[in-house]
Amino acid sequence: MEKKTQRGIITAAVVLVAVAAALKFILPKKSKGGDDNSGGGNAGGGGNTGGGGGQVNTNLDFRSLANQLFDAFDGYGTANSKIKEIFKLLRSNADYDALKAAYGVREVSSGAWNIFQSNFEGDLPATLREELDSDELAELNQILTSNGISRTI
Ligand SMILES: [Ca+2]
Secondary structure, eight states: OOHHHHHHHHHHHHHHHHHHHHHHHHHHHHHHHHHHHHHHOOOSOOOOOSSSOOOOOTTSOHHHHHHHHHHHHSSSSOOHHHHHHHHTTOOSHHHHHHHHHHHOSEEEOOOTTOOSSOOEEEOHHHHHHHHSOHHHHHHHHHHHHHTTOOOOO
């Protein structure tokens, strides 16, 4: 055998081994990727417009949203636009119920040294009725209705 041919064969063999090794390395990774796809899924689901509970949107962090609502209520005045922004995220009665549960019962300060109004303690709907005027409440209920939620405040 000629030396050149020998070297060529060795080179080809090395390349083959390298390709085989690379394939071995790549192939299990590929199947792992497939597993990941089936595992992830979309647990959220859509808005249920029926009268029932519907599915909770697991993409929403209700604890954080409840805290943001509390911040909007707490102290002097009320951040009505923030409240509307949060309510627009709700897509089912289950979403609304989850938010209400996350809020629980909290005491909202009327404002530091506010002698004209005492603090208010209550659940989410009671606090909304306390903090918002009738126009703002109507607007919020409108948002709920148009998002397929049968609960009203
Ligand atoms: Ca307030």
